[in-house]
Amino acid sequence: MSVNSFETEVTAKAADSGANASARFAERQAKAGSTGVVDHERVDRLAGKAIKALNDLVIEEQMSYEEYNAFKAWLIKVGEDGEWPLFLDVWLEHSVEEVANADREGSKGTIEGPYYLDGSPELEWNGTIPMRPDEPGTPFVFKGQVKSVSGEPLPGAKLELWHADNLGFYSQFAPGLPEWNLRGTFVANENGEYEIHTIRPAPYQIPTEGACGQLIEAAGWHAWRPAHMHFKVHAPEHMLITSQLYFPGDPHNNDDIASAVKPELMLDPQPNPDAEGEYTVYDFVLDPER
Ligand code: MBD
Numbered sequence: 001m002s003v004n005s006f007e008t009e010v011t012a013k014a015a016d017s018g019a020n021a022s023a024r025f026a027e028r029q030a031k032a033g034s035t036g037v038v039d040h041e042r043v044d045r046l047a048g049k050a051i052k053a054l055n056d057l058v059i060e061e062q063m064s065y066e067e068y069n070a071f072k073a074w075l076i077k078v079g080e081d082g083e084w085p086l087f088l089d090v091w092l093e094h095s096v097e098e099v100a101n102a103d104r105e106g107s108k109g110t111i112e113g114p115y116y117l118d119g120s121p122e123l124e125w126n127g128t129i130p131m132r133p134d135e136p137g138t139p140f141v142f143k144g145q146v147k148s149v150s151g152e153p154l155p156g157a158k159l160e161l162w163h164a165d166n167l168g169f170y171s172q173f174a175p176g177l178p179e180w181n182l183r184g185t186f187v188a189n190e191n192g193e194y195e196i197h198t199i200r201p202a203p204y205q206i207p208t209e210g211a212c213g214q215l216i217e218a219a220g221w222h223a224w225r226p227a228h229m230h231f232k233v234h235a236p237e238h239m240l241i242t243s244q245l246y247f248p249g250d251p252h253n254n255d256d257i258a259s260a261v262k263p264e265l266m267l268d269p270q271p272n273p274d275a276e277g278e279y280t281v282y283d284f285v286l287d288p289e290r
């Protein structure tokens with residue numbers, strides 16, 4: 001394969017990823033169902049404030065008709081490209097997550113992002129995540145314990161893990177990958193322990209071909225997220241944690257486009273004394289259900 005056709009393939013895959021997230025989100029939202037009850041006072045307050053913030057911006061910045069029409073065209077394109085989940089999860093979800101989890105005592109979490117899928121294959125506490133036989137990347141062992149805030153181990157905890165491959169692609173959002181590649185649900189042992197075998201993901205560039213990429217280009221920003229692994233950790237009678245963990249030294253730890261890095265979420269990988277690659281230890285501390 002020539003370098004050019006490789007680039008074309010990578011570009012096409014990335015473009016699909018943003019759009020696929022729209023369809024997946026719509027399916028999940030439909031399954032979750034809605035009560036159909038509208039809190040008119042709350043909608044009045046939130047929508048009213050959002051509209052006022054935009055009007056204030058127009059006045060403060062003396063926005064021109066040219067700018068207004070460029071904004072309108074861009075909003076239309078975000079929808080056409082299926083990039084609303086991407087846009088919202090990159091530029092807004094971090095504040096929603098901060099509000100939602102402000103009073104937790106256990107481990108810090110961070111945003112879910114657009115590429116979570118439920119129902120990944122269930123694996124033993126020390127299993128290997130589904131991957132291709134020749135999956136590129138540094139072998140990576142991730143081990144630790146799930147505990148409650150009072151320090152008790154939580155046997156039967158489940159850790160859902162999903163991450164990008166060595167080129168930055170997520171299975172089911174980029175074509176050509178096995179269905180559950182680098183996605184798995186690990187069941188902790190009787191001591192709440194887990195030992196996950198996977199590969200180190202690569203730094204991730206959000207798709208640049210669609211409306212979000214157009215905004216990034218026009219504003220002179222960059223499209224990078226540091227390399228990360230996503231988790232959802234569940235245990236009976238405890239609150240779910242949604243998190244992401246990061247690697248020290250990544251060039252984008254301090255300027256993640258999705259503003260989702262926190263100092264508590266940094267891993268400490270070491271050479272693995274028992275096998276090729278690296279290992280790291282990280283414990284999850286869960287708050288009791290309220
Ligand atoms: C990702 O992989 C991601 O985690 C987020 C938050 C946004 C876009 C792509």
Ligand code: FE
Binds near residue numbers: 113230
């Ligand atoms: Fe991600």
